[in-house]
Amino acid sequence: MRDVxxxxxxxVGTSGLALGPAWLVARRRGHPAHALAVAYQAAxxxxxxxxxxxxxxxxGLRWLLPVAVVTEVLAVTGALARRRSWPAWxxxxxxxxGGSYVALVTGLLVAETGHPVAWLLPTVLAQPPIALAKRRLHAVAAPPAHVPA
Structure with missing residues (x-):
């Protein structure tokens, strides 16, 4: 049973790792990507x-249960934030x-390497792309500058 x-x-972890970037690329190209969003959330x-x-x-793995719950909360809350237009979404x-995806990457790296750096590296490397995504989202929402006639 455990092996299954x-x-x-x-x-499903591999699927999530593949679907995250696919969803991001589709959104960047202007596609709604609802199917990819649903597939990522399912993964x-x-x-x-x-x-x-x-x-x-x-x-020996019980301590991972809260990590799993937080990962799901991040993914669902991130999807709902935009869909429901929460303030400051x-x-x-x-x-x-990004946090849900970082959790998937961290899980992979920790499982494969067991190295303590694997716990921090994904979070550190994810900060520039997250900042860039925030900048782009805010730029799209910015009102056009007033141009005198």
Missing amino acids: VLLLHVV VAGVVCSAAVLAVTDP RSWQPHLL
Whole structure:
């Protein structure tokens, strides 16, 4: 049973890692990318559910349960922020969705390397793209400058 859940965890995690950039590129090209958004959210939910099963069945992994829950909260909240036009969503959405993706990358690196740097490197490397996304979202929302006639 554990092997099946672990295989599912790897498959949906890999899907999430592939879908995140695909969704971003599609949005940057002006496509609504609803299918990619739903697929990414499903992949994150799948990773979280499989991680929860693994954490509950292995006492050594129970500490990962809160990490999984936070990952799902970041992904869902990031998607809802824009869709519901929450105040300051342009500032929050890149951090929320970026955070969910950083969690996927961190999980991969920690599982593959076990190196302590793997816990910090994705977060540090994600800051410039998140800042750029925020800048672009705010630039799109900025009112056009008044040009005298």
